[in-house]
Amino acid sequence: MKAINIAIYSLILFTSCKEKQTVNAADASQPKGTTISEDLVAVSTEQLKSANIILGMPEVREMHTSLKVSGVIDVPPQNIVSVSIAMGGYLKNTTMIPGQGVRKGTVLAELEDQQYIQLQQDYLTALSHLEYLKTDFDRQKTLNESKSTSDKVFQQAKRDYGSQKILVKSLREKLLLIGVNPDSLNEENISRGVRIYSPINGYVTKVNFNIGKYINSTDVLFEIIDPSDLHVRLTVFENEAANLRAGQKLTFSTNSNPTVKYTASIHLITPNIEENRSTDVHCHFEGAPRNIFPGTFVNADIALANAKVTAVPEEAVVKWENKQYLFVQASSNQFQLFPIETGVSNKGFVEIKTGLDARKIVIKNAYTLLMKMKNNSEE
Numbered sequence: 001m002k003a004i005n006i007a008i009y010s011l012i013l014f015t016s017c018k019e020k021q022t023v024n025a026a027d028a029s030q031p032k033g034t035t036i037s038e039d040l041v042a043v044s045t046e047q048l049k050s051a052n053i054i055l056g057m058p059e060v061r062e063m064h065t066s067l068k069v070s071g072v073i074d075v076p077p078q079n080i081v082s083v084s085i086a087m088g089g090y091l092k093n094t095t096m097i098p099g100q101g102v103r104k105g106t107v108l109a110e111l112e113d114q115q116y117i118q119l120q121q122d123y124l125t126a127l128s129h130l131e132y133l134k135t136d137f138d139r140q141k142t143l144n145e146s147k148s149t150s151d152k153v154f155q156q157a158k159r160d161y162g163s164q165k166i167l168v169k170s171l172r173e174k175l176l177l178i179g180v181n182p183d184s185l186n187e188e189n190i191s192r193g194v195r196i197y198s199p200i201n202g203y204v205t206k207v208n209f210n211i212g213k214y215i216n217s218t219d220v221l222f223e224i225i226d227p228s229d230l231h232v233r234l235t236v237f238e239n240e241a242a243n244l245r246a247g248q249k250l251t252f253s254t255n256s257n258p259t260v261k262y263t264a265s266i267h268l269i270t271p272n273i274e275e276n277r278s279t280d281v282h283c284h285f286e287g288a289p290r291n292i293f294p295g296t297f298v299n300a301d302i303a304l305a306n307a308k309v310t311a312v313p314e315e316a317v318v319k320w321e322n323k324q325y326l327f328v329q330a331s332s333n334q335f336q337l338f339p340i341e342t343g344v345s346n347k348g349f350v351e352i353k354t355g356l357d358a359r360k361i362v363i364k365n366a367y368t369l370l371m372k373m374k375n376n377s378e379e
Contacts, residue, residue: 039337040330041373048333051372055329056363058356061311065344065351066301067243071234071252071281073296079226081200086177088216089113092193096204096222106198108222111215113192116178120190123171123182130164137161202226225294232264232283234300238273241281243307245269250283252300254292262289266302310356311349316363317342318370326352327362327369335362335369 043053089111096108137157144154172182178194206223209215232252236244248266253259264283273279283300317340318325328338338361343351362369 040334041337041369042334043369043372044333047372051368052365053362053369054364055360056313056316057358057360058310058312058352059349060308061349063307063309063311063344063346063349063351065304065307065309065346067236067240067304067307069234069236069240069281069300069302071232071298071300073230073292073294073298074233074282075225075227075294076229076231079200079202079229081202081224081226082220083108083196083199083222083224084217084220085111085194085196085215086174086217087113087115087119088214088219089116089194091209091211091213091215091221093211094207096207098204098207101203102198102201102224104198104201108196108198108204110193110195116180116194117190117192119171119174119178120180120185123168123175124185124187124190126164126168126171130161130168133157133161133164196221198224200224200226201228227294230285230289230292230294231267232285232298232300234281234283234302235278236281237278241269241273241279243304244281244302248302248304250300250302252298254296254298256296258299262292263287264300309343309351310353311351312361313363314345314348314350316361316366317350318366320370320374325370326356327366328356329360329362337370337373 043051090113092110092112094109096102102108137160140149140154140157143149144151175182175185179197180191180194202224204222205225207221208219209221215221232250244266246266246268250264250266251261252264253261263286265286266281267284268282270280270282312326316326318327320337324340324342326338326340327335330336338354338356340352340354343353345351
């Protein structure tokens, strides 16, 4: 009985092994692609024909497209003023705070120092002495014309008068530098303090000192910005800047309010490439934008008419797990899944922003190849 059971078990085992071999042989005869790695698949020439997979090269085409860039809201240098004073002093008073609006001529601060008193004293003294020297010069000139005095005495009087005029002129300019009007200065209104006035309309962005601090002549007390001439300054890489021209239109939005679109046009392209291989593009607003401040970050779309771009047929692009790919020919029967970034589409072609070398790509039935790759990798 035991010998019979062993014989039956051996028969079943033999039959099972034979069936498994038959199944494996049948699988081997199926025309499936072979997945070599996660991004590389190999297929035979017969499989390429049966799946109607066609190869081709990327093309350079003229397409109406747009360029996405970023930048900031900026103002020209002449609309940004750093306020300082030519002669140092102690900050006596200021009511300015960042964000406060000012008009041209508004008093920003008042400073005090004894050197202001000394400068006013020197000017008035020099001015008084100038009057005396002028009178003496006129007298000596008259005497010299009548030969009542020597030429040497007249020349000395002329030299002293000229030197004093130079001194008075230089002291006058120093007074103007610190905001003191020399025409209205006299011995009755000598002051120990001077006022600093706003040179432009705008608003204060920086207040660098508090009351009681000593301000040197090289220190900046305030920074004022005039927002009347805002513009957009965009950063564009060198390979993209070649497609830009003055007058091209663009739309942009801010991060704080991306749904609101503003329009502008390119005014100037800086003809210089920086170390990071980019350049600045300056754009003027169309209309008067509201609630936009200098330094605001923006995202812009620049309309490019008939720009030359690298493009492939839309059917060549496959999507997998929210990413886009092309199948690039690695060898005669091997294809690599190559990640790409696409741009705009036009007339059945799509722009490829990722750099491609001179290899053929699958331009038709690329999804068939993708399914073969993924199905094989799951088995």
